[in-house]
Every structure is written in structure tokens, then in C-alpha cells.
Amino acid sequence: MSTTASTRTVDTVERATADSQATQPWAELGLKADEYQRIREILNRRPTSAELAMYSVMWSEHCSYKSSKVHLRQFGVKQPQTDALLVGIGENAGVVDVGDGWAVTFKVESHNHPSYIEPYQGAATGVGGIVRDILAMGARPIAVMDSLRFGAPDHPDTPRVVGGVVAGVGGYGNCLGLPNIGGEAVFDDCYQGNPLVNALCVGAMRHEDIHLAKASGAGNLVVLYGARTGGDGIGGVSVLASESFDSTGPAKRPAVQVGDPFMEKLLIECTLAMFKAELVEGIQDLGGAGLSCATSELASNGDGGMRIHLERVPLRDATLTPEEILMSESQERMMAVVAPANIDAFMDICRRWDVLATVIGEVTDSDRLQVWWHDDLIVDVPPRTVAHDGPVYERPFARPDWLDARQAAEPTPQLCPRPATGADMADALLTLLGSANLSSREWITSQYDRYVLGNTILAMPDDAGIVRVDESTHRGIAVSLDCNGRFGALDPYAGAQLALSEAYRNVAVTGAMPLAVTDCLNFGSPEDPGVMWQFAEAVRGLADACLELGTPVTGGNVSLYNQTADTAIHPTPVVGVLGVIDDVRTRLSIKGGRAGDALVLLGQTRDEIAGGAWVSTAHGHLGGMPPKVDLSAEQALAATIHASRGFLTSAHDISDGGLAIALAEMVLRNDYGVDVTLPVELDAFTALFSESVARALVTVAAADVDALHAAAAKQGLQCRTVGTVTDSGVLVIDGLFHLTAEQMRSPWQAALPAIMA
Amino acid sequence: MARIVVTVMLKPEILDPQGAAVRGALGRLGLTGVTDVRQGKQFVIDIDGDLDSQREQLLQKLAGELLANPVIEDFRIEEEQ
Amino acid sequence: MARIVVTVMLKPEILDPQGAAVRGALGRLGLTGVTDVRQGKQFVIDIDGDLDSQREQLLQKLAGELLANPVIEDFRIEEEQ
Amino acid sequence: MTAPRVGVVTFPGSLDDGDAARAAGAAGADVVRLWHADTDISGCDAVILPGGFSYGDYLRCGAIARFSPMMAAVVDAARDGLPVLGICNGFQILCESHLLPGALIRNNHLHFICRDQRIRIESTNTAWTSAYSAGEEIVIPVKNGEGGFVADNATLDMLQADDRVVARYVGVNPNGSYRDIAGITNESRTVVGLMPHPEHAINSLTGPSEDGLGFFTSVVRFLEGAGIAPAQVSA
Numbered sequence A: 001m002s003t004t005a006s007t008r009t010v011d012t013v014e015r016a017t018a019d020s021q022a023t024q025p026w027a028e029l030g031l032k033a034d035e036y037q038r039i040r041e042i043l044n045r046r047p048t049s050a051e052l053a054m055y056s057v058m059w060s061e062h063c064s065y066k067s068s069k070v071h072l073r074q075f076g077v078k079q080p081q082t083d084a085l086l087v088g089i090g091e092n093a094g095v096v097d098v099g100d101g102w103a104v105t106f107k108v109e110s111h112n113h114p115s116y117i118e119p120y121q122g123a124a125t126g127v128g129g130i131v132r133d134i135l136a137m138g139a140r141p142i143a144v145m146d147s148l149r150f151g152a153p154d155h156p157d158t159p160r161v162v163g164g165v166v167a168g169v170g171g172y173g174n175c176l177g178l179p180n181i182g183g184e185a186v187f188d189d190c191y192q193g194n195p196l197v198n199a200l201c202v203g204a205m206r207h208e209d210i211h212l213a214k215a216s217g218a219g220n221l222v223v224l225y226g227a228r229t230g231g232d233g234i235g236g237v238s239v240l241a242s243e244s245f246d247s248t249g250p251a252k253r254p255a256v257q258v259g260d261p262f263m264e265k266l267l268i269e270c271t272l273a274m275f276k277a278e279l280v281e282g283i284q285d286l287g288g289a290g291l292s293c294a295t296s297e298l299a300s301n302g303d304g305g306m307r308i309h310l311e312r313v314p315l316r317d318a319t320l321t322p323e324e325i326l327m328s329e330s331q332e333r334m335m336a337v338v339a340p341a342n343i344d345a346f347m348d349i350c351r352r353w354d355v356l357a358t359v360i361g362e363v364t365d366s367d368r369l370q371v372w373w374h375d376d377l378i379v380d381v382p383p384r385t386v387a388h389d390g391p392v393y394e395r396p397f398a399r400p401d402w403l404d405a406r407q408a409a410e411p412t413p414q415l416c417p418r419p420a421t422g423a424d425m426a427d428a429l430l431t432l433l434g435s436a437n438l439s440s441r442e443w444i445t446s447q448y449d450r451y452v453l454g455n456t457i458l459a460m461p462d463d464a465g466i467v468r469v470d471e472s473t474h475r476g477i478a479v480s481l482d483c484n485g486r487f488g489a490l491d492p493y494a495g496a497q498l499a500l501s502e503a504y505r506n507v508a509v510t511g512a513m514p515l516a517v518t519d520c521l522n523f524g525s526p527e528d529p530g531v532m533w534q535f536a537e538a539v540r541g542l543a544d545a546c547l548e549l550g551t552p553v554t555g556g557n558v559s560l561y562n563q564t565a566d567t568a569i570h571p572t573p574v575v576g577v578l579g580v581i582d583d584v585r586t587r588l589s590i591k592g593g594r595a596g597d598a599l600v601l602l603g604q605t606r607d608e609i610a611g612g613a614w615v616s617t618a619h620g621h622l623g624g625m626p627p628k629v630d631l632s633a634e635q636a637l638a639a640t641i642h643a644s645r646g647f648l649t650s651a652h653d654i655s656d657g658g659l660a661i662a663l664a665e666m667v668l669r670n671d672y673g674v675d676v677t678l679p680v681e682l683d684a685f686t687a688l689f690s691e692s693v694a695r696a697l698v699t700v701a702a703a704d705v706d707a708l709h710a711a712a713a714k715q716g717l718q719c720r721t722v723g724t725v726t727d728s729g730v731l732v733i734d735g736l737f738h739l740t741a742e743q744m745r746s747p748w749q750a751a752l753p754a755i756m757a
Numbered sequence B, C: 001m002a003r004i005v006v007t008v009m010l011k012p013e014i015l016d017p018q019g020a021a022v023r024g025a026l027g028r029l030g031l032t033g034v035t036d037v038r039q040g041k042q043f044v045i046d047i048d049g050d051l052d053s054q055r056e057q058l059l060q061k062l063a064g065e066l067l068a069n070p071v072i073e074d075f076r077i078e079e080e081q
Numbered sequence D: 001m002t003a004p005r006v007g008v009v010t011f012p013g014s015l016d017d018g019d020a021a022r023a024a025g026a027a028g029a030d031v032v033r034l035w036h037a038d039t040d041i042s043g044c045d046a047v048i049l050p051g052g053f054s055y056g057d058y059l060r061c062g063a064i065a066r067f068s069p070m071m072a073a074v075v076d077a078a079r080d081g082l083p084v085l086g087i088c089n090g091f092q093i094l095c096e097s098h099l100l101p102g103a104l105i106r107n108n109h110l111h112f113i114c115r116d117q118r119i120r121i122e123s124t125n126t127a128w129t130s131a132y133s134a135g136e137e138i139v140i141p142v143k144n145g146e147g148g149f150v151a152d153n154a155t156l157d158m159l160q161a162d163d164r165v166v167a168r169y170v171g172v173n174p175n176g177s178y179r180d181i182a183g184i185t186n187e188s189r190t191v192v193g194l195m196p197h198p199e200h201a202i203n204s205l206t207g208p209s210e211d212g213l214g215f216f217t218s219v220v221r222f223l224e225g226a227g228i229a230p231a232q233v234s235a
């Protein structure tokens, strides 16, 4: 029977002032000597063990962005002029105006490392965390997406990670009743020990319902509601426990958290009911750093201070010490600031939804965050110093010396022989269709509920997901999440821009207008100057491109230290683009078009295969320069499709695998055939497999072809009819090869199940 | 022929939403004084012949890799008579 | 304080896809001679004081109505010492 | 005459209650939202138990919802002939409540599956399927992790003989249900349990088809007095 925390001697502010010289385990907590020194200066004494716990976790890389901050500032500095941005970087998530008084908030966040240790729970709690971020803005979550990266398809550990992660994303999202409307799934050796699980959530609200994370109004109550607090994700602080307490020391603390989607569903419904009844002055989700983060951020964003009575926090594990309670990352918890006059109504709603809620403190007119443990004052700090004035590193960065060699290794025909005959090209296409990265995603996406809520207009395997925001006006939003890590490995600046370019295009081909951006920057160790350079380049590239496209970065997340030993993952800046579609009934998709329609190729094709799907599948080659970034061409493509959306019968973007894969996907999706005549000025292989940007295939009735050409000409966009839709069910490339839908479907459908078998 | 029973339980410090749901339901249905409920899995494995030490070892290993994830779960192996 | 363990198993005639999957995996991982695997649930219920006959009866009833569905499952109740 | 009142129950963890309400409304019903903790069905002429994960489905799907006060009221009313449609989790609740025979277990492939599913309407003489024609094939979403319908052979034969199999999966059996059963009805043919989701197929903009609307128009017709034909017992 371990003694409960309350009976232990606690390290108080009084004690800290008295024996100011006591040695503390700041290093074990990941603080640097100078950081510990700064804490002592801020407080004019040594921190108590509780304060030390708070600072150490809030000043960690994960919470303070100390390595990335100096670079992320560019998203603000280079922010494009736009009236759409209602709330920008710095809040739980950004908010954009989508018209008719509707606001939409969206953000992507990573849960990479936990998803390797315990794939199901790691992925599940990743979804749970981002949904609470969206909820905390005042929005009803309306959809989720997931961008996944796994190791080699044939590695023995891959099925464990894929199976667990996919079941976890589905298990949590399905149980919350949020439609999954798209994402990514990529296999590459570089992610073997470092799978990436990036989850995105979108929420919608009326402008006037936007809520912010701030604690204002002295006398207002601080309420913690949702799950009880357990020892989740606090392995680190146990050193404190053993240090500050004589007794047997604390019980083992779990490294992995288990999610409770049912509790989160109750949390969503009860929080939305509170918003509706206008009972909430300020609100914050509890995620990384738990109570330390929520209390210090709320207090520091507000106009006063805060007093917390920590012993009131409902516990799942009575042996937790105050330090551990402050740092616990137990899931499915929220914190609200509520006026005393509203507290009864607030509690009634919690009772109705059977959600545990406890007043654990109040807003004060001081400028301090004070935490009490029974009658002892154990934390007394200026909240801003915890939440916002964390250390900022100017980490050294340098262009890696190996990059020149890599960029010089262009996949020339000599280095990477290309298929020459029609038969060879047919085989190349079949190989791509059966590859881990370009085959049907159905094994994954069929485990996600796409229909719940009844507003899903487009979802997997469409180019972008679309959800209806307003049933009466038919207004909706489109979202796409994209990245090609190989491009990042060849040139991180261009790689980030190409990720944006692709996401922008995927949104545009639905007829929606791209509006704003969120991003999740997955990189290796910032302590490696080469990796730090890749990071800096990627941020610079993304910021520059967002400025040019007029789509502001509204928020996102950074995940560093994704590496095993000294090999880092490819720079993987996953970019999410959100667009608006004023009438979802006008949306375009790959589905549509009938026999006799003209098949039209929009955009210009160059000889660009470096980093592309064919060269990596056929030759495992990674070298050369990625496709040329051409953002004005992307804008021209978007404008052309938007202008023609009234008469186009279908549209599909061209990216991984080039024209060949795009054509195959159209045939497979529509069970029709196409007769294609390739442009003559290019060699057939380039025409089929190049991955030049700013291209799309559209179908259009013969009568409207001229109108389309006119619309493209107006934008200075190349536009050429390359074939016609037939009812043959065969993909015909004149003079080269033809493949039936069935020939293509079998390898395409077999690949993922084979990996998982 | 031997029958081996492998019981897998979430570690005590790990949240057990399933157990919590059952505890709530038992309470609502009038069973008083329930202080905790944990829900686990049980695998009943029938094997030809008897469990020689080599197969026993392999089973030990597989229980910790396939049937349970030691990061969040404990497991127990018993041979039924 | 008493600890009651309720074990719930699918009836033999009901097919058990989870058990079948585990059996297949055990085989692939080299455990020979596995003739059958069934997967069930176990509930570990802690109760204040000891289990008087009245609470025992209620528990019996709830085990058959809540914890197990007699249409497809059998259950067993044991008190742990 | 006034439109029939169709109640949609919300349990903690219900997810498709909004969709079910939308569908019933589209069929011309006057929709009433019912709360699991309330004890009467507030004058509803029919009730829908929607899909979702009531109480997280942590124990057995529907096992806990079955004991809610609202279900006590629904069970009583159903025994007196109240039309009840249980969709997915609602079907599981109906089985747990013994309003319908059999049970639903983990999908045989062990994955949650969401797909556009072809089903055949096997019986049109229930309160919820009269708008279809016998043998009609429709495509509506199926999405479940524990949708495998099981029952002993005697029960399966009885359901067959009494024309109480309402719908069967065609082509793919998505969850290993015995005899491809996707939905069944009770003796009085007023209570129907269905694993696929008609409420997600009332408008081709948001669903794979509009084939699902018939379940809801059927009950409205039934309540407006159309009634149901006697069971066509198969020879």
C-alpha cells in the first residue's frame, strides 16, 4: 500500500526560499544549465519541484518550439494580405472566414513516436488531441484526415505499425462520429523506425462563436472537466517524486496513453452545449504538458492571474504527486473559465452528459499563477514566463555536404534506363499501379467512416475531401493534405513548395477556391546542422510560396527528432490546404464524363522524373532536382477550372506517377475507356511518367471544348485535347499500348492486402 | 493434448475505458460497493500432445509479442488440467 | 473487500473470428500443433466488504444479462482469495 | 391529417441520430428527438434507434444501452406494436433487448468496414419496407466493426420460413453474417433491425444513392394507415 501524495512532505515556495541551494535534477528533466539559471533569476530563488516540473515541460522542444520558433516567425512576417484570416498562428488553431457568417478552423498535428511504440493507441490519441484543439476554438468538429508514413512495405515490422495505426485512427474517429475525408499513406525505408502519424481536424462555427484560450475577469472560476487525471505520459518527472519524497517512491507511470473516444464524444457534445448557452469565458484543451500548459497559457493570455487548488483535481491514481498531476498528459480533459453566475448551469450540462467537472481554482487580479496543494503554496510564478517566454535557440545550420552529389545524380536515361517500347511502358504502368505507394488505398480507407453526419460530399479516393458546412445554403469546404518527402530530400525549399503546390491543386480540381494553409513539419534532429538547414529551408520555402499564392499559414505543428541513430527521415513538411466552395452541388471530381466527351490535358509537361514515383519504383533511385515549382501556373490552373466548373464533366489532378497513373485512375474509377493520342513534341515516356506540376485532366462535352480552350487561354494555361472517353473499358495509348480496366485493377487492388497479409 | 490459458490485462496504471463502462453499468443496475472493474482478454489454446519446454518457451515469447503488448499490458500463462 | 472474476466465452457453436486469427498467427510464428484457439473476455470486479448472498445473486443475474449475452456466450464466476 | 411522429433516440455515443432524423424528416415524418434518460416516448408513432457506439460499445455493442430508461419504454411500446427501426448499433440494441432474435458479433475479417453495399430486400411486408418491391436490389452504406449476424440454425430456419429476413447482402458479405443476413424483423413485422445504413443514402450528393429513403417513407405510409400484408410464408 503506497502512501498517498497528500501525506508526503511537499516542496513548497517557503522551503525553496529557505534552502535556496538545494540541488535539483534539472538536467534529468532536460533543462540546460543556462535555462535552469534563468528560472532561478525569474523567481529570485530556486524553483520548487513543482515549478521545476512546469518549466521543464513547458520549455521542452515539444511545447516551446525553441528550435523552430526563429524560423516559424516567417509565417507571420510573410503572411499574405487577406481578409479571410480571423485568428492566426498562436492559438490552438487558426480560423478563417468562409462566408455567410461561417468560420472554419483546421489544424494538423503529429503523434509520431507514440504510434511506433503502441500503434493503435498512439494513432488514436493523436486524433483525440487534434479534435480537442478544434473544439477549444468554439467549433463543432466536422471532419478528420490523416497523413501516414510507414517503413518499407516488405519489412517484417511494417504490418504491425500499419495495422495498428489504421485501426487506431479509425477506432477513435469512427467512435467520435467524425467522417474521415482523406489523407495520405506512404511507404519508404526512411520511416522504418519513425512512422509519421499526422492527424488533421476541421471544425465549423458562426463568427460570433469563436472562443479563445484566455482566463479573464477576477473571480471567474476555473473548471477542469472530462476524464480523471492519471499518471499518463509523465515518465520524466518521477525523478522529482523520488527526489522530493522520502517514501517508497511513486508507482510505475505509463509511457503510453490509452484513448477513450466515448469520453471525448461526451466532451464534444457537452462543450458545444456550453458554448450554445454562452457559459464559457475562456477554454483550453489539455494536451501536451496537461495542466501545466492549460493553466499557464490561460493565465498568460488573460488579464489577470490564477489560483489553482491542485488537491481538488480528480485522480485515477491516488499515488500521484503534485508534480505528476501538473504534468500528466491524461487524455479527454478540458479546462474552462466560467463566471460564478453560470457555474450551476455549466454543472447541469456536465451532469446531463455524465461528464465529471470540478472547480479547481479561480482567476485572480494578481499577475501570478499560484498553485496550492492543500495549505501549501507549491507554485508561484508569472504565467507568461512559463507559457510564452521559453528559451529560443538559434541552432547552427549548414547545407549538408552530401546534397550536391545527390542533386547531381540526375536520373538520366544512361543512369536509369527508361522503357522504350509500348509493351515496356504498359509494364511500367502496371508495376506502378501495383506498387505500395500508388496502389488502391482501400484496405486503409474502408476502415474509416466517411458518411457520418451526412455532409460528406467528397472523400477518399477523391483528390480532396469536401464537407457541406451549411445545408440550407449548400456552402462547403474542401481540404487536401499532401507531401512528397523525396522531393524534400532532393531540395527542402522546393520540397515544401511542391507539397503546397499539390495540396492547392487537389483542392482546385474540385472547383473550390484555396483559402488557407496548415502544416506539420516532420524532420530529424535539430541538433544536426544538416537537418536544421533542411528545416529552415522548408519553412522559408513554404512561407514564400504561401505569400505568392495568397494562402496564409494559420497554424500547424512541428515534430523533430524523427530519426534512428544518425539517419533522419526525409524532410516531410505535410501541408494541408483549405478551400471554399460556395455551392457543393457544383463540385467536380474524378467521377463523371461519358462516352464521347473530350479528354483534355491542362498544363505543361517537362522532362521531370527526379524524385518521382517511376524512378523510385523502377530504380530505387533518389537523385537530381525535383520538378520545377511554378506557383503562377497552379493559380492559372485553379482559375481555369473554377471558371469552367459549370460545364466540365469531371476533373482529376496529375501528380505521383504522372499522366499514365492519372489516366489509369480515371478508367478504374469510372469503368469507361479512353483513347489517348500523346503530344508529339515530347517522347512518350516523358509524356506519360513525368511529374511536372500544375497539370490536370478534365473531361468535357464536345460542344464545350472551345469554351474550355478560351478559359485556359485567358489564363495563359496550356490546354490540349489528348483524347476521348469511350465505353470500351480500355485505356488506349495510340500506337503504344492498351490495357483493360481489369488488367489494371488486379495489381492495383492486390498490393496493400498483400503487404498486410 | 494440453489446454493453455493466456490471460491479458491492462497494466493497473493504464486507463481502462472498458472496465470503467462496465463499472458504471453495474452501479446503475444496483450492484453497490463496486470499487473497480478491469476488463481483460483470455485466450484458450488447445495443443496436440503435451507442452514440451521448447514449445512452452515459444509460447511465452509469443504471448508477450502477439497476444499482449507489454508496453500497456501484463499477461499470465496457465496450463489447465 | 472481495475480488470476483467473471470469464465470458463465445459458445462453442458460434464461430470465433478473433480466436481463428490468433490460431493462424501462432502457426505462422512457428507454434506447432495448435488445434484450437478461443478468445474470451475477463472482468475483474473489486467489491467493498465481502460478497453477501444478496449481492452475489444480483451479480449472478447481471453476469448473465449484462456481462454475457447468453444467446452467444457462456460465463463463469469465481471469487478470488 | 398531421404527419406521423417519428422519434429518434439519442444515447450517449449515438452518432447517426442526426442523419436518421434528417431521413425521417425527408420522408415526411414529424421528427421528435428522444433522450436515453427519459422514460416515455412522448407520443411517438414510431421510433428509430440510430447507429453509433452507445456507451463506447466497450462491453458488447448495445449491451449497456439496452438498460437505459428510454429502452424500457421502447420495449414495452414495441410489444404493443410500435414500429421500431434499429440501424447498426440500433439493431444490436434490439437483439440485446430480445426484441429480435440472434446477435451481432465481430466482423469475420476483424476490421471495421465502411463500403457501399448492395443488398436485396427480401421482405416488403414489414412496417419499414413496404415502399420497396420484393427482390429489389439497392445500394446503401454499410459501416460496422461488429456486424456479423449469428443465431442457431433453428432460429435461422424459423426466420427464413416466416419470411422474417428483411434484407440480404448481395455479392460481398461484408461481415460474415450467417446466411448473408443484413436485416430481420419480429413476429408482428413492426420491429426491424438492419445493419446497413439507409439514412446515409437519401440523397446522391451525400450518399452512394437515394435508395435508403424507402425505409422511412414505408413507415410513414404504414402509420398513415397502409398497414402491412400478411407474411408471405415461403413454401
Ligand SMILES: Nc1ncnc2c1ncn2[C@@H]1O[C@H](COP(=O)(O)OP(=O)(O)O)[C@@H](O)[C@H]1O
Pocket (backbone or CB within 6 Å): A062, A063, A072, A075, A088, A089, A090, A091, A092, A093, A094, A107, A109, A133, A287, A519, A520, A521, A553, A554, A555, A556, A557, A558
Ligand atoms: N509548423 C507550424 N506552422 C505554423 N504554426 C505552427 C507550426 N507549428 C506550431 N505552430 C503554431 O504554434 C502554436 C503552438 O503549437 P501547438 O503546441 O501545436 O499548439 P497546441 O498546443 O494547441 O497543440 C499553435 O498556434 C500552432 O498552430
Ligand SMILES: [Mg+2]
Pocket (backbone or CB within 6 Å): A092, A133, A136, A285, A287
Ligand atoms: Mg491546444
